[in-house]
Amino acid sequence: MTLLREFMAAKSFRAAVNELAAPICRRFDLPDVYQLGLVVPDAAAADEAMVRDWGLDPSFMLDGEAALWIEDGKELHVSGRLGFTYHQGYELELIEPRRGADFYARDLNPDGEIFLHHFGFLVHDLDLQTARLTSQGVPLLVRGRIHSGPLTADFSYLDTRGEFGLITELICMRFLGINTRIPPPLARYMGRRQLKSGKRALSL
Numbered sequence: 001m002t003l004l005r006e007f008m009a010a011k012s013f014r015a016a017v018n019e020l021a022a023p024i025c026r027r028f029d030l031p032d033v034y035q036l037g038l039v040v041p042d043a044a045a046a047d048e049a050m051v052r053d054w055g056l057d058p059s060f061m062l063d064g065e066a067a068l069w070i071e072d073g074k075e076l077h078v079s080g081r082l083g084f085t086y087h088q089g090y091e092l093e094l095i096e097p098r099r100g101a102d103f104y105a106r107d108l109n110p111d112g113e114i115f116l117h118h119f120g121f122l123v124h125d126l127d128l129q130t131a132r133l134t135s136q137g138v139p140l141l142v143r144g145r146i147h148s149g150p151l152t153a154d155f156s157y158l159d160t161r162g163e164f165g166l167i168t169e170l171i172c173m174r175f176l177g178i179n180t181r182i183p184p185p186l187a188r189y190m191g192r193r194q195l196k197s198g199k200r201a202l203s204l
Helices: 004-009 013-028 043-054 126-134 184-197
Strands: 035-039 060-065 068-071 079-087 090-097 115-122 140-148 151-158 167-175
Touching: 004 013, 004 035, 004 043, 004 115, 013 115, 035 167, 043 060, 043 079, 043 090, 060 140, 060 184, 079 184, 090 115, 126 140, 126 151, 126 167
Parallel strands: 035 090, 115 167
Antiparallel strands: 035 115, 060 079, 068 140, 079 090, 140 151, 151 167
16 A cells, blocks of 8 residues: 655655556556545545645545446445645545445545555546456446536546556546646645635535
């Protein structure tokens, strides 16, 4: 289990991430890592610790239920809190599992530390890339979607734990149907605004 503090304590954060991610990228012909998925019992507390200990910007947080969640072939209702901040070009996604989110909750660190649950990779055609990996024998764990106004994020979780020790997520994010990503300045602004207002999360 790789802890976030191990990356933060490394001589080079980017080199530490790339060392772990490079074999996955080579194996599946994927682009550079976009996101580090971090499962935590309390996203607000984890965010406070990251700001305090490492000087990160406050995360932009969202509460809500996934618009689509198909796990092991069954459609489920899953809710949680998500937080987004950035460090050295990588998106750090805090995931606080709530109703129905056993997929995340069963992997919570027993000591409450922030650990790496998955690497996320941006792709332009999610279903095509998901099919490409599953055709190579990689099991599909979850096919999901998050929707907020004109922004839609489709994603697939694939089980690469046996070979690499963590899950691989493919992400296709669109704004008004155009491929995009959350701009770091926007996440920074929204995170600071939420913290100042005392309303720590928006609703999906």
